[in-house]
Amino acid sequence: MSEQFHTLKTAIRTSFENAAHSYDAAAVLQREIIDRMFERLSLIRVTPQRVLDAGSGTGYAVPKLQARFPQAQIIELDLAHTMLQVSRAKQAGFGLKKLLRTLSNQQPAQVCSDIEQLPFADNSLDVIWSSLTLQWCNTPDAAFAEFQRVLKPGGLLMFATLGPDTLKELRTAFAGVDGYEHVNRFIDMHDLGDSLVQHGFATPVMDMEYLTLTYEDTKSVMQDLKGIGAHNNMQGRRAGMFGKRAWLQVQAQYEALRSNGKLPCTYEVVYGHAWKSEGKKNTPRADGSQIIEFRPRAKP
Template sequence: MNICNINKKHVILQFERRNLSNSKFLYEEIANRLAMRLKYVKINPKYILDVGCNAANNFSLLNTMFSKSSYIGLDFCKKSIERAHKIINNIDKRYFIFNFFKNIPKIQHKLILSDMASTNIENEYIDLIWSNMALHWHDNIQEVFEEWYRILKTEGIINFSCFGTNTIKELHKAIKEANIKTSYMIFNDIHTIGDTLNKSGFANIVMSQETLTFTYENPERLLKDVQGIGGNPMYNRHNGLLGKEKLRLIYESLNNQKNQSNLIPLTINIIYGYACKSKTINNSVTHKINFIS
């Protein structure tokens, strides 16, 4: 379903408590793969919107790809925006020192504290919407896509990544086997996301996905890494710490899932989406969706 029971306040709290440093490799790797999808696309954006920018993690990557573009970072976590300000200011200082005598203009940027489904950006203002591993933290992707459609210029492009259905399925299994009464995130599948893009008016939709598998010698390290990618922001999540017995049962279930190499697997399902705003604006038209396996 497009709507899930995510508590947005919990999402903000999760990202206030961590800066994703423990999962930096994963997010950077996905960002690089996301960038490859634009390699052969002819686009010279004036304004790029980085949705869910966190600490401006993709600022340098996007500036390298589109050096003449103005960067707009958007996030609904105040501490993330504060971190982004510091990082971009440091980049600006280095940029100024090395390029002052070359008469190269300063990188134009702006940071917005806002929900991704309510950006307060004017209609048809953005040329490229980029969102790396942020969409799954929103409770209503249809509202997000409708907002992206509104602010995107005709022939503008969206390019995003997010977690898919099978992400951390091993932990979900362990929670069930430990009989822990809690809600946890069920991520959208690739067809739901593609269909929602279509309903929101986008054209030339291309959806693909891949599965990454990480392995761990022990369940403690696995749980630490899962916490590092964002935690559990659901309304009906288990409150407080788990008791020793419940934690033992989770460890037992995870250890029982070890592979032939005696390692615990952790599945990360990544979905990639690409679409554009067609010249022919007609939301009643059903566009073909290309699903690439």
């Protein structure tokens, strides 16, 4: 991948540590994407014993995973320890009796770690679920290699991430203001599919949709991004303060995109799932959701 995608992992961790307590109030889109992932998951037949929520954040998916897989051990993993603390506090808020009445499995384990360096044994997990985490990797390769390593043969990887058109309006608003990168860049769906195949995943299935949030003003857009910890953490970003004159230019350029009285903020959401090969030729799963089936690119 080009260095334009290179992000600073320590800066990402700091952003999400700082945003943990404001995350839920701003994470409307994040919850919607998880809900849509569960709609896709309902079409897939799998009965796992161990499920990893890779990039679990404040734990919105956890009770849903517990309900979907009541006999499985759920493991929350996140780069930011404070996110895991917030999730644990939310689970405690259910109350013990309610928790025992509604959930038949044990309380989720929590692990603070990086998805590019998973602290799990080979062939130890049945399902890896990951919503809006892969986009914080410099390339998907290290994460996919780790997912392949820790999944059992026949195990399922299911994820959502962001594609290149994400925040395109904000990128336009910052264009020409200075020579710095102000908006994170994201990897194309087809490159993700190719990477899955290259790392040994069978019959990857990918699809994409655009989701657009609307705002009253540019400041509200920036506040929401700050609230979920989605700062620009790329190499080449501006390190110093942003001047008033430059900020007025950004606002003016964003205003030119106003539609029906609102400022749009577009997200290209990429969904994917694939299976770890069982050591023999696999046939596509009958889940009814196939849109694109990837095969390795022919070498020139």
